[in-house]
Amino acid sequence: MSQISVNRLTFCYDGSSDNVFDNVSFALDTDWKLGFIGRNGKGKTTLLRLMTGGYSFTGSIDKSVRCEYFPYDITEDMMSQCASQFISDIKPDCEEWRVICELSVLGEDADVLYRPFGTLSPGERTKVLLAVLFSGDNEFLLIDEPTNHLDSGARETVKGYLTDKKGFILVSHDRDLLDACTDHVLVLNRRTIEVQSGNFSSWWENKQKKDSFAQAENEKHKKEIKKLRQTARRISEWAERSESTKIGFDPVKEHDRCLSTRSYIGAKTKKMQKRVILTERRIEQEIEEKEGLMQDVENIRDLKLTPLKHHKRTVVNVRDLTAGYGTPLFTGLGFTVDTGERVALTGSNGCGKSTLIKLILQSAGYGHTDAEMSGTCETASGLIISHISQDTSHLSGSIEKHCADRGLDRSMLCSLLRHMGLERTQFEKDIADFSEGQKKKVLIASSLITPAHLYIWDEPLNFIDIFSRMQIEKLILDYSPTMIFVEHDTMFCDRIATKKTDISSAQKGACV
Numbered sequence: 001m002s003q004i005s006v007n008r009l010t011f012c013y014d015g016s017s018d019n020v021f022d023n024v025s026f027a028l029d030t031d032w033k034l035g036f037i038g039r040n041g042k043g044k045t046t047l048l049r050l051m052t053g054g055y056s057f058t059g060s061i062d063k064s065v066r067c068e069y070f071p072y073d074i075t076e077d078m079m080s081q082c083a084s085q086f087i088s089d090i091k092p093d094c095e096e097w098r099v100i101c102e103l104s105v106l107g108e109d110a111d112v113l114y115r116p117f118g119t120l121s122p123g124e125r126t127k128v129l130l131a132v133l134f135s136g137d138n139e140f141l142l143i144d145e146p147t148n149h150l151d152s153g154a155r156e157t158v159k160g161y162l163t164d165k166k167g168f169i170l171v172s173h174d175r176d177l178l179d180a181c182t183d184h185v186l187v188l189n190r191r192t193i194e195v196q197s198g199n200f201s202s203w204w205e206n207k208q209k210k211d212s213f214a215q216a217e218n219e220k221h222k223k224e225i226k227k228l229r230q231t232a233r234r235i236s237e238w239a240e241r242s243e244s245t246k247i248g249f250d251p252v253k254e255h256d257r258c259l260s261t262r263s264y265i266g267a268k269t270k271k272m273q274k275r276v277i278l279t280e281r282r283i284e285q286e287i288e289e290k291e292g293l294m295q296d297v298e299n300i301r302d303l304k305l306t307p308l309k310h311h312k313r314t315v316v317n318v319r320d321l322t323a324g325y326g327t328p329l330f331t332g333l334g335f336t337v338d339t340g341e342r343v344a345l346t347g348s349n350g351c352g353k354s355t356l357i358k359l360i361l362q363s364a365g366y367g368h369t370d371a372e373m374s375g376t377c378e379t380a381s382g383l384i385i386s387h388i389s390q391d392t393s394h395l396s397g398s399i400e401k402h403c404a405d406r407g408l409d410r411s412m413l414c415s416l417l418r419h420m421g422l423e424r425t426q427f428e429k430d431i432a433d434f435s436e437g438q439k440k441k442v443l444i445a446s447s448l449i450t451p452a453h454l455y456i457w458d459e460p461l462n463f464i465d466i467f468s469r470m471q472i473e474k475l476i477l478d479y480s481p482t483m484i485f486v487e488h489d490t491m492f493c494d495r496i497a498t499k500k501t502d503i504s505s506a507q508k509g510a511c512v
Contacts, residue, residue, distance in 0.1 A: 002030050002064045004051070004140065009059035011050060018425060020046050023059075026195050028186065030065050030140045033162075035178040035200055036171040038188030039421045040437030040465045044171050047188075048142040069142045070133045071126075079118035083128050087113075091132050102131035106161050122349050123154030130158065134165060141168040147177060148462045149390075151348045152488050173437075173466050175200050176491050200466070232279040235272055301419045303448060303471050307481040310453040312380040314338050315482060316360060321375035323355055330356075333375075335501045337454070342476065342483040344497035347504035353486045354390070356503065357458055360484065361387060364454075379454075386452035390459045392439040396432040399442075408446060416445040420468050437463035444472065457485040461492060 009024040020043040028034060038044050050057055051067045072090040087094045100110045106127045112120060113128065120128070126146060133141055143162075147155045155177070162170065162181040169186065172178055178185075178200035185203045187194050196203055316337035322328050329352030337343050345353045358369035364379040366387065395402070403410040414427055420441050426434065431442060440463050447455060461469055469492060476483070476496050487493055493500070 004028050004030060004061070004063040004065075007060045007062070009050070009057060009061065011046065011055060011057040021050075021057075024193050026186070026193055028184070028195055030063075030167050032184045033166050033182045034169045035182035035185045036169050036188075037178070037185055037200065037203070037466060039190075039467060040441065040463065041422070041426070041435045042188040044188060045144055045435075048144060048169065048171065051142060063140070065138050065140045067142055068133060068136065068139045070129060070144060070146065072129055072132070074117065074129075080116055082114050083117050083132075084113040086117075087132050091136065094132055094135055098135040099128075099131045102134050103127065105164075106131060107157055121154075122149050123151065123157070126150060126154065126158065130161065139167070142171075143168050144171045145173070145463065146170075147172065147174055147488070149349070149459070150488060152346065152490060153348055155488055155490070173461070173464055173469060174489055174491075175466060175469075176489075228279055228282055232276050235276050235279065301471070302478070303416065303419060303475040305448055305475055305479040305481055306451045307455070307479060308384060308451050308453045310339055310380055310383065310482075312339075315380045315383055315454055316484065317376065317378040318356075318360075319376040321356075321359075321373060321377055323352060323359060323371050323373040325355075325371060330503050333501075333503065335499075337482065337484060339453075339482050340480055340498075342481070342485070342496055342498045344493045344500045345484065345486045346493070346500050346502045351504035353503055354458055357387075357456055357484070357486070360456065361385065383454055384452045385454045385456055386447045386450040387455075388443045388447050388457040388460045390462070392436060392443065395434075395439050395442060396430060398430065399427050402431060402442065402446070406446060408449060412449045413442075413445055416448060417441060420445065420471065421465065435463070437465060440464050441468065448475075453482060455481050455483045455485075457483065457487070459486050459488070461487055461489050 005027045007025050009021050010019060011021045012019045036044050036048075046055070048067075048069055049055055051061055051063075052069050054069075068091070074090075078086045078089075084096060087096065087099060096113070099113065103110060103112065108124065108127050108131075112124050117125065117128070130146065133143070146162075147158055150158065155174070159177050159180050162168075162177075170178070170181060180199075182199045183197065185196050185198065185200065187196065187203065196206070198206075314336050318336070319334050321333040322331040323333075324330070329350075333356070335343070345356060347353055355369070355371050358367070359371060359373060359377045360379060361367050362369050363377050364383045364385055366385055399414065400410055402408070403413055417427075418424070422438060422441065426438065431439065434442070440460065444457075444460055444464075447457070461472070464472075469489070473492060473495055483496075485496075
Protein backbone atom coordinates (compact mmCIF):
# COMPACT_ATOMS: atom_id res chain seq x y z
CA MET A 1 0.00 0.00 0.00
CA SER A 2 1.23 3.49 -0.87
CA GLN A 3 -0.19 6.99 -1.00
CA ILE A 4 -1.14 9.32 -3.81
CA SER A 5 -0.73 12.91 -2.70
CA VAL A 6 -2.25 15.85 -4.58
CA ASN A 7 -0.81 19.20 -3.50
CA ARG A 8 -2.01 22.68 -4.49
CA LEU A 9 -3.38 21.42 -7.81
CA THR A 10 -4.60 24.17 -10.13
CA PHE A 11 -5.89 23.53 -13.62
CA CYS A 12 -7.72 25.48 -16.32
CA TYR A 13 -8.56 24.47 -19.89
CA ASP A 14 -6.99 26.54 -22.64
CA GLY A 15 -9.24 29.42 -23.62
CA SER A 16 -11.26 29.28 -20.40
CA SER A 17 -11.14 31.96 -17.73
CA ASP A 18 -12.46 29.68 -14.97
CA ASN A 19 -10.27 27.21 -13.08
CA VAL A 20 -11.60 23.66 -12.94
CA PHE A 21 -9.43 23.13 -9.84
CA ASP A 22 -7.96 25.89 -7.72
CA ASN A 23 -5.28 25.08 -5.14
CA VAL A 24 -6.70 21.61 -4.38
CA SER A 25 -4.95 19.24 -1.95
CA PHE A 26 -5.85 15.75 -0.71
CA ALA A 27 -4.28 12.32 -0.17
CA LEU A 28 -5.51 8.76 -0.66
CA ASP A 29 -4.24 5.19 -0.27
CA THR A 30 -3.78 2.95 -3.31
CA ASP A 31 -5.48 0.06 -1.45
CA TRP A 32 -8.78 1.90 -1.16
CA LYS A 33 -11.94 1.18 -3.15
CA LEU A 34 -12.76 4.82 -3.76
CA GLY A 35 -16.08 6.15 -5.02
CA PHE A 36 -15.85 9.50 -6.83
CA ILE A 37 -18.92 11.73 -6.36
CA GLY A 38 -19.76 15.15 -7.76
CA ARG A 39 -22.13 17.19 -9.89
CA ASN A 40 -21.92 17.00 -13.68
CA GLY A 41 -19.23 19.30 -15.04
CA LYS A 42 -17.35 19.60 -11.73
CA GLY A 43 -14.24 17.91 -13.14
CA LYS A 44 -14.33 14.22 -12.19
CA THR A 45 -13.06 12.94 -15.56
CA THR A 46 -10.65 15.88 -15.76
CA LEU A 47 -9.08 14.92 -12.43
CA LEU A 48 -8.65 11.32 -13.58
CA ARG A 49 -6.97 12.55 -16.76
CA LEU A 50 -4.68 14.78 -14.69
CA MET A 51 -3.66 11.77 -12.60
CA THR A 52 -2.60 9.91 -15.76
CA GLY A 53 -0.59 12.91 -16.97
CA GLY A 54 -3.06 13.79 -19.70
CA TYR A 55 -2.93 17.57 -19.09
CA SER A 56 -0.43 20.15 -17.88
CA PHE A 57 -1.15 21.75 -14.50
CA THR A 58 0.42 23.62 -11.63
CA GLY A 59 0.98 21.99 -8.26
CA SER A 60 1.97 18.35 -7.89
CA ILE A 61 0.56 14.82 -7.96
CA ASP A 62 2.99 12.51 -6.17
CA LYS A 63 2.52 8.75 -6.64
CA SER A 64 4.66 5.63 -6.65
CA VAL A 65 2.28 3.61 -8.84
CA ARG A 66 1.11 4.01 -12.42
CA CYS A 67 -2.48 5.18 -12.96
CA GLU A 68 -4.50 3.41 -15.65
CA TYR A 69 -7.67 5.00 -17.08
CA PHE A 70 -10.87 3.21 -18.11
CA PRO A 71 -12.56 3.21 -20.59
CA TYR A 72 -9.78 2.75 -23.12
CA ASP A 73 -9.91 4.66 -26.38
CA ILE A 74 -11.07 2.16 -29.02
CA THR A 75 -10.48 3.23 -32.62
CA GLU A 76 -12.60 2.31 -35.64
CA ASP A 77 -9.87 -0.06 -36.81
CA MET A 78 -9.96 -1.84 -33.46
CA MET A 79 -13.73 -2.30 -33.75
CA SER A 80 -13.13 -4.53 -36.79
CA GLN A 81 -10.34 -6.49 -35.07
CA CYS A 82 -10.43 -9.17 -32.41
CA ALA A 83 -9.53 -7.91 -28.92
CA SER A 84 -6.60 -10.33 -28.82
CA GLN A 85 -5.03 -8.34 -31.66
CA PHE A 86 -5.05 -4.93 -29.92
CA ILE A 87 -4.98 -5.46 -26.15
CA SER A 88 -1.20 -4.96 -26.11
CA ASP A 89 -1.72 -1.64 -27.92
CA ILE A 90 -4.11 -0.24 -25.30
CA LYS A 91 -2.18 -1.77 -22.38
CA PRO A 92 1.53 -2.42 -23.01
CA ASP A 93 2.94 -5.65 -21.55
CA CYS A 94 -0.59 -7.04 -21.22
CA GLU A 95 -0.47 -10.84 -20.99
CA GLU A 96 -3.34 -12.60 -22.69
CA TRP A 97 -3.50 -15.48 -20.20
CA ARG A 98 -4.13 -13.01 -17.37
CA VAL A 99 -6.94 -11.39 -19.36
CA ILE A 100 -8.50 -14.84 -19.85
CA CYS A 101 -8.31 -15.45 -16.10
CA GLU A 102 -10.07 -12.15 -15.38
CA LEU A 103 -12.73 -12.94 -18.01
CA SER A 104 -13.52 -16.22 -16.25
CA VAL A 105 -14.14 -14.26 -13.02
CA LEU A 106 -16.49 -12.02 -15.04
CA GLY A 107 -18.35 -15.11 -16.28
CA GLU A 108 -17.19 -14.81 -19.90
CA ASP A 109 -15.54 -17.44 -22.10
CA ALA A 110 -12.19 -16.69 -23.71
CA ASP A 111 -13.78 -16.76 -27.18
CA VAL A 112 -14.87 -13.10 -26.79
CA LEU A 113 -11.21 -12.22 -27.34
CA TYR A 114 -11.24 -13.87 -30.76
CA ARG A 115 -14.44 -12.36 -32.22
CA PRO A 116 -14.49 -8.94 -33.95
CA PHE A 117 -14.84 -6.39 -31.14
CA GLY A 118 -17.59 -4.52 -33.00
CA THR A 119 -19.80 -7.64 -33.01
CA LEU A 120 -19.74 -7.94 -29.20
CA SER A 121 -22.61 -6.63 -27.07
CA PRO A 122 -21.98 -3.54 -24.88
CA GLY A 123 -21.74 -5.84 -21.85
CA GLU A 124 -19.20 -8.13 -23.51
CA ARG A 125 -17.08 -5.17 -24.60
CA THR A 126 -17.08 -3.73 -21.06
CA LYS A 127 -16.09 -7.09 -19.58
CA VAL A 128 -13.21 -7.51 -22.05
CA LEU A 129 -11.85 -4.03 -21.28
CA LEU A 130 -12.25 -4.51 -17.51
CA ALA A 131 -10.37 -7.81 -17.78
CA VAL A 132 -7.57 -5.98 -19.60
CA LEU A 133 -7.62 -3.20 -17.00
CA PHE A 134 -7.23 -5.57 -14.03
CA SER A 135 -4.57 -7.76 -15.68
CA GLY A 136 -1.63 -5.59 -14.54
CA ASP A 137 0.38 -5.14 -11.33
CA ASN A 138 1.36 -2.12 -9.21
CA GLU A 139 -1.33 0.08 -10.75
CA PHE A 140 -4.01 2.35 -9.37
CA LEU A 141 -7.06 2.09 -11.62
CA LEU A 142 -9.25 5.02 -12.62
CA ILE A 143 -12.64 3.63 -13.69
CA ASP A 144 -14.95 6.17 -15.31
CA GLU A 145 -18.65 5.17 -15.41
CA PRO A 146 -18.23 1.49 -16.42
CA THR A 147 -21.97 0.64 -16.37
CA ASN A 148 -23.33 3.25 -18.78
CA HIS A 149 -25.53 1.63 -21.46
CA LEU A 150 -25.30 -1.78 -19.74
CA ASP A 151 -28.43 -3.80 -18.97
CA SER A 152 -29.25 -4.86 -15.42
CA GLY A 153 -27.64 -8.30 -15.82
CA ALA A 154 -24.33 -6.88 -17.03
CA ARG A 155 -24.43 -4.26 -14.27
CA GLU A 156 -24.83 -6.95 -11.63
CA THR A 157 -21.85 -8.83 -13.08
CA VAL A 158 -19.66 -5.70 -13.05
CA LYS A 159 -20.83 -4.87 -9.52
CA GLY A 160 -19.92 -8.35 -8.25
CA TYR A 161 -16.55 -8.18 -10.01
CA LEU A 162 -15.58 -4.77 -8.57
CA THR A 163 -16.77 -5.76 -5.09
CA ASP A 164 -13.91 -8.30 -4.92
CA LYS A 165 -11.28 -5.85 -6.23
CA LYS A 166 -9.38 -2.98 -4.60
CA GLY A 167 -7.04 -0.18 -5.55
CA PHE A 168 -9.27 1.96 -7.74
CA ILE A 169 -11.30 5.13 -8.10
CA LEU A 170 -14.81 4.47 -9.40
CA VAL A 171 -16.71 7.32 -11.03
CA SER A 172 -20.38 6.35 -11.04
CA HIS A 173 -23.78 7.92 -10.46
CA ASP A 174 -25.33 4.54 -9.65
CA ARG A 175 -25.99 4.62 -5.89
CA ASP A 176 -26.40 0.85 -5.68
CA LEU A 177 -23.02 0.29 -7.37
CA LEU A 178 -21.24 2.83 -5.15
CA ASP A 179 -22.70 1.26 -2.00
CA ALA A 180 -21.63 -2.24 -3.00
CA CYS A 181 -18.12 -1.55 -4.34
CA THR A 182 -16.54 1.26 -2.29
CA ASP A 183 -15.10 1.75 1.18
CA HIS A 184 -14.09 5.44 0.78
CA VAL A 185 -15.47 8.39 -1.14
CA LEU A 186 -13.74 11.30 -2.86
CA VAL A 187 -16.24 14.13 -3.15
CA LEU A 188 -16.14 17.23 -5.33
CA ASN A 189 -18.31 19.58 -3.30
CA ARG A 190 -19.56 22.91 -4.59
CA ARG A 191 -16.40 24.71 -3.43
CA THR A 192 -14.14 22.16 -1.75
CA ILE A 193 -12.92 18.58 -2.12
CA GLU A 194 -12.96 15.98 0.64
CA VAL A 195 -12.04 12.36 1.30
CA GLN A 196 -14.15 10.30 3.70
CA SER A 197 -14.34 6.65 4.75
CA GLY A 198 -17.50 4.68 3.99
CA ASN A 199 -19.70 4.19 0.95
CA PHE A 200 -22.23 6.48 -0.72
CA SER A 201 -25.06 5.93 1.80
CA SER A 202 -22.90 6.64 4.86
CA TRP A 203 -21.45 9.74 3.19
CA TRP A 204 -24.91 10.98 2.17
CA GLU A 205 -26.24 10.53 5.71
CA ASN A 206 -23.28 12.49 7.09
CA LYS A 207 -23.69 15.18 4.44
CA GLN A 208 -27.36 15.69 5.23
CA LYS A 209 -26.51 16.15 8.91
CA LYS A 210 -23.63 18.48 8.06
CA ASP A 211 -25.77 20.55 5.69
CA SER A 212 -28.58 20.80 8.26
CA PHE A 213 -26.11 21.99 10.90
CA ALA A 214 -24.60 24.54 8.49
CA GLN A 215 -28.05 25.88 7.60
CA ALA A 216 -29.02 26.17 11.28
CA GLU A 217 -25.75 27.96 12.11
CA ASN A 218 -26.21 30.23 9.12
CA GLU A 219 -29.69 31.23 10.29
CA LYS A 220 -28.39 31.84 13.82
CA HIS A 221 -25.61 34.10 12.53
CA LYS A 222 -28.02 35.99 10.24
CA LYS A 223 -30.32 36.74 13.20
CA GLU A 224 -27.39 37.83 15.37
CA ILE A 225 -26.02 40.09 12.62
CA LYS A 226 -29.44 41.69 12.14
CA LYS A 227 -29.81 42.30 15.88
CA LEU A 228 -26.29 43.77 16.17
CA ARG A 229 -26.86 46.08 13.20
CA GLN A 230 -30.07 47.40 14.78
CA THR A 231 -28.19 48.01 18.04
CA ALA A 232 -25.31 49.76 16.22
CA ARG A 233 -27.73 51.99 14.30
CA ARG A 234 -29.63 52.91 17.50
CA ILE A 235 -26.44 53.74 19.45
CA SER A 236 -25.10 55.74 16.50
CA GLU A 237 -28.29 57.81 16.37
CA TRP A 238 -28.04 58.48 20.14
CA ALA A 239 -24.43 59.56 19.76
CA GLU A 240 -25.28 61.93 16.89
CA ARG A 241 -28.12 63.53 18.87
CA SER A 242 -25.92 63.88 21.94
CA GLU A 243 -23.08 65.41 19.89
CA SER A 244 -25.44 67.96 18.36
CA THR A 245 -26.31 69.33 21.84
CA LYS A 246 -22.69 69.79 22.92
CA ILE A 247 -22.34 73.37 21.56
CA GLY A 248 -25.02 76.02 22.14
CA PHE A 249 -28.04 75.90 24.45
CA ASP A 250 -31.00 78.02 25.54
CA PRO A 251 -30.39 79.17 29.18
CA VAL A 252 -34.14 79.76 29.68
CA LYS A 253 -35.27 76.34 28.47
CA GLU A 254 -32.16 74.47 29.66
CA HIS A 255 -31.58 76.19 33.00
CA ASP A 256 -29.74 73.17 34.40
CA ARG A 257 -26.95 73.45 31.80
CA CYS A 258 -23.80 75.51 31.86
CA LEU A 259 -20.60 75.74 29.84
CA SER A 260 -18.96 73.00 31.93
CA THR A 261 -21.64 70.54 30.74
CA ARG A 262 -19.96 70.43 27.33
CA SER A 263 -17.14 68.18 28.52
CA TYR A 264 -19.64 65.77 30.10
CA ILE A 265 -21.63 65.50 26.86
CA GLY A 266 -18.41 65.01 24.88
CA ALA A 267 -17.31 62.15 27.14
CA LYS A 268 -20.76 60.56 26.94
CA THR A 269 -20.76 60.80 23.10
CA LYS A 270 -17.27 59.30 22.92
CA LYS A 271 -18.39 56.37 25.05
CA MET A 272 -21.37 55.78 22.75
CA GLN A 273 -19.18 55.93 19.65
CA LYS A 274 -16.81 53.39 21.21
CA ARG A 275 -19.79 51.08 21.75
CA VAL A 276 -20.69 51.48 18.07
CA ILE A 277 -17.13 50.46 17.07
CA LEU A 278 -17.23 47.40 19.36
CA THR A 279 -20.65 46.38 17.98
CA GLU A 280 -19.38 46.73 14.39
CA ARG A 281 -16.41 44.53 15.27
CA ARG A 282 -18.82 41.90 16.59
CA ILE A 283 -20.78 42.18 13.33
CA GLU A 284 -17.59 41.60 11.34
CA GLN A 285 -16.77 38.59 13.52
CA GLU A 286 -20.25 37.12 13.01
CA ILE A 287 -19.98 37.65 9.25
CA GLU A 288 -16.54 36.02 9.21
CA GLU A 289 -17.88 32.99 11.12
CA LYS A 290 -20.84 32.83 8.72
CA GLU A 291 -18.65 32.86 5.63
CA GLY A 292 -18.04 29.39 4.22
CA LEU A 293 -20.86 27.74 6.17
CA MET A 294 -23.05 27.36 3.08
CA GLN A 295 -20.32 26.93 0.45
CA ASP A 296 -20.76 23.15 0.15
CA VAL A 297 -24.46 22.84 1.03
CA GLU A 298 -26.30 21.06 -1.79
CA ASN A 299 -29.61 22.85 -2.22
CA ILE A 300 -31.53 20.18 -4.14
CA ARG A 301 -34.44 22.30 -5.31
CA ASP A 302 -37.72 20.77 -6.40
CA LEU A 303 -38.33 20.60 -10.14
CA LYS A 304 -41.72 21.23 -11.78
CA LEU A 305 -43.60 19.41 -14.50
CA THR A 306 -46.72 20.31 -16.49
CA PRO A 307 -48.22 17.00 -17.67
CA LEU A 308 -51.42 17.00 -19.73
CA LYS A 309 -54.32 14.66 -18.97
CA HIS A 310 -55.70 12.73 -21.95
CA HIS A 311 -59.43 12.04 -22.18
CA LYS A 312 -58.82 8.34 -22.82
CA ARG A 313 -57.82 5.99 -20.04
CA THR A 314 -55.52 3.81 -22.20
CA VAL A 315 -52.99 5.83 -24.19
CA VAL A 316 -50.82 2.98 -25.57
CA ASN A 317 -52.04 -0.46 -26.56
CA VAL A 318 -49.59 -3.15 -27.74
CA ARG A 319 -50.99 -6.58 -28.70
CA ASP A 320 -49.22 -9.61 -30.14
CA LEU A 321 -46.46 -7.36 -31.48
CA THR A 322 -43.50 -8.81 -33.39
CA ALA A 323 -40.73 -6.47 -34.59
CA GLY A 324 -37.17 -6.52 -35.84
CA TYR A 325 -34.88 -5.88 -38.77
CA GLY A 326 -35.06 -9.02 -40.90
CA THR A 327 -34.72 -11.16 -37.77
CA PRO A 328 -37.34 -10.51 -35.03
CA LEU A 329 -36.05 -8.86 -31.88
CA PHE A 330 -39.16 -9.87 -29.96
CA THR A 331 -42.39 -11.70 -30.76
CA GLY A 332 -45.89 -11.76 -29.30
CA LEU A 333 -45.35 -8.72 -27.07
CA GLY A 334 -48.38 -7.28 -25.32
CA PHE A 335 -49.00 -4.58 -22.71
CA THR A 336 -50.97 -1.37 -22.17
CA VAL A 337 -50.15 2.05 -20.71
CA ASP A 338 -52.97 3.77 -18.83
CA THR A 339 -53.06 7.40 -17.77
CA GLY A 340 -50.92 7.88 -14.64
CA GLU A 341 -48.93 4.67 -15.13
CA ARG A 342 -45.14 4.66 -15.34
CA VAL A 343 -44.03 1.64 -17.35
CA ALA A 344 -40.39 0.56 -17.23
CA LEU A 345 -39.21 -1.38 -20.29
CA THR A 346 -36.65 -3.91 -19.09
CA GLY A 347 -34.53 -6.55 -20.76
CA SER A 348 -31.01 -7.30 -21.92
CA ASN A 349 -29.09 -5.09 -24.35
CA GLY A 350 -30.25 -5.66 -27.91
CA CYS A 351 -33.65 -7.16 -27.02
CA GLY A 352 -35.52 -4.34 -28.79
CA LYS A 353 -36.40 -1.74 -26.16
CA SER A 354 -35.37 1.23 -28.31
CA THR A 355 -37.06 -0.32 -31.35
CA LEU A 356 -40.31 -0.61 -29.39
CA ILE A 357 -40.06 3.07 -28.42
CA LYS A 358 -39.57 4.04 -32.07
CA LEU A 359 -42.68 2.05 -33.04
CA ILE A 360 -44.77 3.79 -30.38
CA LEU A 361 -43.49 7.20 -31.52
CA GLN A 362 -44.23 6.29 -35.14
CA SER A 363 -47.77 5.25 -34.21
CA ALA A 364 -48.36 8.69 -32.66
CA GLY A 365 -46.92 10.48 -35.71
CA TYR A 366 -43.51 11.26 -34.21
CA GLY A 367 -40.91 10.16 -36.77
CA HIS A 368 -40.43 6.95 -38.72
CA THR A 369 -38.57 3.69 -38.19
CA ASP A 370 -37.37 1.05 -40.67
CA ALA A 371 -38.25 -1.75 -38.25
CA GLU A 372 -40.55 -4.44 -39.63
CA MET A 373 -43.57 -5.24 -37.48
CA SER A 374 -46.72 -7.30 -37.27
CA GLY A 375 -49.45 -7.15 -34.66
CA THR A 376 -50.86 -4.04 -32.99
CA CYS A 377 -49.11 -0.92 -31.70
CA GLU A 378 -51.75 1.77 -31.13
CA THR A 379 -51.68 5.17 -29.43
CA ALA A 380 -54.63 7.34 -28.45
CA SER A 381 -55.63 10.00 -30.98
CA GLY A 382 -54.21 13.47 -30.41
CA LEU A 383 -51.55 12.10 -28.04
CA ILE A 384 -48.80 14.64 -27.30
CA ILE A 385 -45.47 12.98 -26.50
CA SER A 386 -42.28 14.41 -24.98
CA HIS A 387 -39.36 12.19 -25.93
CA ILE A 388 -35.76 11.87 -24.71
CA SER A 389 -33.44 9.69 -26.80
CA GLN A 390 -30.17 8.08 -25.72
CA ASP A 391 -28.21 10.07 -28.29
CA THR A 392 -26.79 13.51 -27.46
CA SER A 393 -24.55 13.87 -30.55
CA HIS A 394 -27.08 16.14 -32.29
CA LEU A 395 -26.80 18.80 -29.57
CA SER A 396 -24.77 21.82 -30.65
CA GLY A 397 -25.00 25.59 -30.82
CA SER A 398 -26.13 28.01 -28.13
CA ILE A 399 -28.89 27.52 -25.57
CA GLU A 400 -30.75 30.33 -27.32
CA LYS A 401 -30.60 28.49 -30.68
CA HIS A 402 -31.64 25.22 -29.01
CA CYS A 403 -34.74 26.93 -27.60
CA ALA A 404 -35.58 28.70 -30.88
CA ASP A 405 -35.33 25.46 -32.90
CA ARG A 406 -37.68 23.63 -30.50
CA GLY A 407 -40.04 26.46 -29.57
CA LEU A 408 -38.95 26.47 -25.92
CA ASP A 409 -38.92 29.35 -23.45
CA ARG A 410 -35.23 30.19 -22.85
CA SER A 411 -35.73 31.69 -19.39
CA MET A 412 -37.68 28.61 -18.23
CA LEU A 413 -35.05 26.24 -19.63
CA CYS A 414 -32.15 28.15 -18.05
CA SER A 415 -33.98 28.37 -14.71
CA LEU A 416 -34.53 24.61 -14.72
CA LEU A 417 -30.90 23.93 -15.68
CA ARG A 418 -29.77 26.17 -12.81
CA HIS A 419 -31.92 24.09 -10.45
CA MET A 420 -30.15 20.99 -11.82
CA GLY A 421 -26.71 22.36 -10.97
CA LEU A 422 -25.48 24.11 -14.14
CA GLU A 423 -23.58 27.35 -13.58
CA ARG A 424 -24.69 30.52 -15.39
CA THR A 425 -21.37 30.61 -17.27
CA GLN A 426 -22.40 27.39 -19.07
CA PHE A 427 -25.23 29.21 -20.83
CA GLU A 428 -22.75 31.24 -22.89
CA LYS A 429 -20.99 28.13 -24.23
CA ASP A 430 -21.72 25.88 -27.18
CA ILE A 431 -23.78 22.87 -26.02
CA ALA A 432 -21.36 20.65 -27.98
CA ASP A 433 -18.70 21.60 -25.40
CA PHE A 434 -20.86 20.49 -22.44
CA SER A 435 -20.03 17.29 -20.57
CA GLU A 436 -22.20 14.27 -21.42
CA GLY A 437 -24.10 14.72 -18.16
CA GLN A 438 -24.76 18.38 -18.89
CA LYS A 439 -26.03 17.49 -22.39
CA LYS A 440 -28.41 14.96 -20.85
CA LYS A 441 -29.67 17.67 -18.50
CA VAL A 442 -30.44 19.89 -21.50
CA LEU A 443 -32.57 17.07 -22.95
CA ILE A 444 -34.31 16.37 -19.65
CA ALA A 445 -35.01 20.06 -18.95
CA SER A 446 -36.35 20.48 -22.51
CA SER A 447 -38.69 17.55 -21.94
CA LEU A 448 -39.85 18.81 -18.56
CA ILE A 449 -40.94 22.23 -19.88
CA THR A 450 -42.85 20.59 -22.74
CA PRO A 451 -46.48 19.89 -21.68
CA ALA A 452 -47.33 16.34 -22.79
CA HIS A 453 -49.77 13.48 -22.24
CA LEU A 454 -46.98 10.89 -22.36
CA TYR A 455 -43.27 11.15 -21.53
CA ILE A 456 -41.04 8.59 -23.26
CA TRP A 457 -37.49 8.57 -21.92
CA ASP A 458 -34.82 6.21 -23.30
CA GLU A 459 -32.00 5.81 -20.75
CA PRO A 460 -32.29 9.42 -19.51
CA LEU A 461 -29.98 9.02 -16.51
CA ASN A 462 -26.77 7.97 -18.29
CA PHE A 463 -24.05 10.38 -17.00
CA ILE A 464 -26.56 12.24 -14.76
CA ASP A 465 -25.19 13.00 -11.28
CA ILE A 466 -26.68 11.55 -8.10
CA PHE A 467 -28.20 14.83 -6.88
CA SER A 468 -30.10 15.37 -10.13
CA ARG A 469 -31.32 11.76 -10.06
CA MET A 470 -32.86 12.44 -6.66
CA GLN A 471 -34.49 15.60 -8.03
CA ILE A 472 -35.97 13.70 -10.97
CA GLU A 473 -37.22 10.88 -8.74
CA LYS A 474 -39.02 13.35 -6.47
CA LEU A 475 -40.44 15.23 -9.45
CA ILE A 476 -41.97 12.09 -10.97
CA LEU A 477 -43.40 10.93 -7.64
CA ASP A 478 -44.86 14.40 -6.96
CA TYR A 479 -46.51 14.93 -10.37
CA SER A 480 -47.28 11.31 -11.42
CA PRO A 481 -46.90 11.80 -15.20
CA THR A 482 -47.77 9.02 -17.64
CA MET A 483 -44.43 7.54 -18.70
CA ILE A 484 -42.68 4.84 -20.67
CA PHE A 485 -39.00 4.68 -19.84
CA VAL A 486 -35.88 2.56 -20.21
CA GLU A 487 -33.43 2.88 -17.36
CA HIS A 488 -30.89 0.43 -15.91
CA ASP A 489 -30.52 2.24 -12.56
CA THR A 490 -32.14 -0.39 -10.33
CA MET A 491 -32.86 1.98 -7.47
CA PHE A 492 -34.51 4.52 -9.78
CA CYS A 493 -36.71 1.87 -11.46
CA ASP A 494 -37.81 0.35 -8.17
CA ARG A 495 -38.89 3.74 -6.84
CA ILE A 496 -40.52 5.13 -9.99
CA ALA A 497 -42.08 2.30 -12.01
CA THR A 498 -45.72 1.35 -11.38
CA LYS A 499 -45.38 -1.50 -13.89
CA LYS A 500 -42.49 -3.28 -15.62
CA THR A 501 -42.55 -4.91 -19.04
CA ASP A 502 -39.67 -7.37 -19.52
CA ILE A 503 -39.23 -7.65 -23.29
CA SER A 504 -36.56 -10.36 -23.24
CA SER A 505 -37.92 -12.67 -20.54
CA ALA A 506 -40.77 -14.31 -22.50
CA GLN A 507 -42.41 -14.36 -25.88
CA LYS A 508 -45.35 -12.28 -24.61
CA GLY A 509 -43.38 -9.82 -22.44
CA ALA A 510 -44.21 -10.28 -18.79
CA CYS A 511 -45.83 -7.32 -17.02
CA VAL A 512 -45.23 -6.96 -13.28
